[in-house]
Amino acid sequence: MLPISRKRVVAGAAALVIGALALSACASQRGGDDNAEGPADVDGTFVFAASSDPASLDPAFAQDGETFRVSRQIFEGLVGTKPGTPDPAPLLAESWETSDDSLSYTFALKKDVTFQDGTPFNAEAVCVNFDRWYNWEGLAASEALGYYYNKLFKGYASSPDSAVFDSCTPDGDSSVTITLKKPFAGFVAALSLPAFSMQSPKALEEYKADEVGGTADAPTLSEYAMGHPVGTGPYKFDEWARGEQVTLSSYEDYWGDKGQIDKIIFRTIDDPTARRQALESGSIDGYDLVGPADTGALKDAGFTMVSRPPFTILYLAFNQAVKELQDPKVREALSYAVDKDALISQVLPEGTEKATQFMPQSVNGWNADVTTYDYDPEKAKSLLAEAGYTEANPLKLTFNYPVNVSRPYMPDPEQIFTVLSSQLKAVGVETTPKSNEWGEYLDLITGGTDHGIHLLGWTGDYNDTDNFLGVFFGQKSAEWGFDNPELFKDLTDARGIADLDEQTQLYSDINEEVATFIPGVPLAHPAPTLAFDPRVESYPASPVNDEVFSQIVLTK
Template sequence: MRLIKRPLTLGVAALTAATLVLAGCADSDREGEGDGGGDGASQGTEGSEGDSGAPAGGDFTFAGSAEPTALDPFFVSDGESFRVSRQIFEGLVGTVPGTADPAPLLATDWEVSDDGLTYTFNLQTGVKFHDGSDFDADAVCFNFDRWYNMPASAQSPDLTYYYGALFRGFKTGETSGDAIYESCEADGTDSAVITLKSPFAGFISALSLPAFSMQSPTALQDTQDDAAENPRQTPYSTGEGGGPVGTGPFKFEAWNRGENVTLVRNDDYWGEVAQLDRVIVVAIDDPTARADALRAGDIDGYDLVGPADLTTLGDEGFTIENRPAFNVLYLGMNQAQKPLDDIRVRQAIAHAINLDEVVSTSLPEGTEKAIEFIPPTVAGYTEDVTTYEYDPDKARELLSEAGAEGATIQFNYPTGVSRPYMPDPEATFNIISTQLEAVGLTIEPAADQWDPDYLERIQGTTDHGIHLLGWTGDYNDTDNFLGVFFGTKQPEWGFDNPELFDKLRQARQIPTVEEQVPLYEEINGDVMDFLPGVPLAHPVPSLAFAPGVEGYEPSPVQDEVWNQVTVSE
């Protein structure tokens, strides 16, 4: 049996009142089974057996910024839900610790046919789901066929975003003609053969997404009928009927809505058994409140440290861990609104922005300026693109040529949110607004609550002007950035560019990454000439931990699994 060490995953829960969440940690356990957590640091050595190799015990309480949407990872697309999923579930493919590169997980290895259509996965042997059923080739095919056969009621971006985006369609429904999945066949118990209808060079990397985790067929069959109506409200998805069942190092115990998610160690885990007894994931939506909770000892660690807290927490003896930046923050420009449909105005805005000042005043230390819409580590990145250096005089000249001097432009930015690519949206908005006004533009601020108002406005309507948004890559594939942004006509950008759409579609279907690179380099050049937005930076996301927490390995794609974490006083 091949033992694969995995990083860890982050937590979940979205509350408006941090005090309510933390208070819930103390009384969240079912049937009096021990202390509800929240004081993990003081319990970290409890049950320790020294160097014997036995689990050291104790609890680990981690704060994310929001609650999970659901516990069935196939029906979610947010990082806080995936944080919990990664503790419970595993896929055929994981990532190399500390990187976004794919690595074997429940599959020991795989072979790809020359035409890029057939993938043969050799599987780990002797692996059990948490309910005691076997993980084998039949279970793999059950999961692939389950995704493909989703009913029409579940075929929406809100419910099945990743499958729709990556597999392009389902067996039935409006998208059936575009589906790239064809079949899965079990070759004995330990080998599964997946056949695609068209090549997808990012297929292996995409399988590292929690949405494509292997789930127990036995557990899923019990809720199959309910899932057709409201898949996020089944007993499986809510944890009310036994909860989700995977193969991961932790098993589901309870989801106390508005309080926490509690998981317990899987003593029968096929890989490296966790040392922690339990993990408790709470939600604190405000970065400052998360920092205060760490200082108070209510939590052992948290995600998305605000820039203002990085230095002070370090000085106070807390541990700061940085994730490698695998993201991009950008200023989007909606061409459905005048004068943003004029390329000269878009160029003027780009030349008006002093990126050095934006980074130094509103983004974490270590943030790199961006010159295009993908990070440097992604295939197809090239420095051979048009760049727009800070040049206020050039900006004024372009605005004059376009007849847009003094034009009023709505500037949308979100409130009530902290994202890895956008830790302090208001600070970023303020500095860019000042720079744009300095070249003669009139800025009309428009702030909206992140969820649901801001995202619905930016991505669902054309009622916006320039806006702050970004993206953290889900897996290492260029299509996961450029295809997400510019693969189709979208309200966010307000343009229709069939040539760009066709190029991205063509690049996606090239069988190998190596063959894709020249076309993606060309597309990056095209995008920066067309200038639908201004790529700003690749911010470094940070996590903070109490001094006794060890073994947490940050991942650029948040593939962080907690079976190697220990907590001591």
């Protein structure tokens, strides 16, 4: 979740900068080392409740927020984000220049940086990482594992005609040139994604990072991804007790400010109520994805609530590999059956905005005049009848949703499912519920075809339209199950346009194209909320979750 590489109009960007958290009373009762000393003589152990285990310790083979939250502490990319915004900023690359044809990018690299195994970060290491992604084959090159590279760079060495990447060339130790085959206006912004973090070439080779197995529905991780991640970030990996916690500790030779926290424990607590109780008891310092019903009570009890500005999208997707969903009238009927206002008021957090398209209003190309399908149950019934579905012959669909997980765009999937399935039932649609734990669910939805309508969403990675529309609809996908060459071409063309005004109009038109094609229902833009123990004086809240814990300020 990260920056952008060209000028962008960002509505309220200045308002995204979230100030220090004013906190009150009560010391943490987590049971940390009372004698631990950081720069401010504080308890340097920080316990954060995660809503699920990371899917992997290798961010290149990940797509979920809990994996990336851990990854951001261990790894860094060439590009980061400006604090409090989704916009790009230098990180391991101190600066960059773009060729006139927008196909070559030369990065000036930060010097005297080492990976956590003591090996140097340099231009050669950059190229090892780029060449690694480009040369993936088989399962590694599938949407199930190499999700972001697959979505954004389109092809591999085995499919060079479709590939965006061409080559990586070291220009000495501290400069590197990356050449593309096709224009990609969001290239620099995309590099802020944890999926494109720089990883130690030595560790990647030693622990066989690309030796993955299983199937797209159930991939198995490499030795590297299970327990040997090595980056340049402020924290190094110590231990992963699966299903329980991930432990990190401060990297002594980190090139930047190491901050006050010298030990991080990401404790897996999948139940929202249990996370709240853990904060109240003092056993954790903070957690994300606070339930809407808990916000007021925690605030009244002296905890501080921090809401990220909505940079999310929750949607109900239609898998067109299902025959019934190939009928546009059916997709239109389902759209009219959904009461978004009721959904938001009943189960989504304060500050949630209703969605009319598959990206927030602050993103370039949002279309104020897009076709919408406002709640109209009678029209839904009429369209279903035209499609041949009646009370005697009802439309029957599988409804997939995850359980025991909270996501920024989907704080309580089971509640959302309950509301939507009830609304569909009211117009005569019979749904068969099918639920999975989060990791299995992602594998099923993005790697297989055996799913129907389903809940999923997105937290923007950086402020670029391609990171929303392009990721969802830029190519064939197991999730959506359709083949629309015209839409694929339009999105490919738009992502390469450097002129902002021209690109804005193209994306506005594409939003209308998507709306009339109806791949699913854009439901809402939830505003995720975090809660902290009073000892946390400030937390680097980011609309794209680019939050590195070395920047947290503690008072006790």
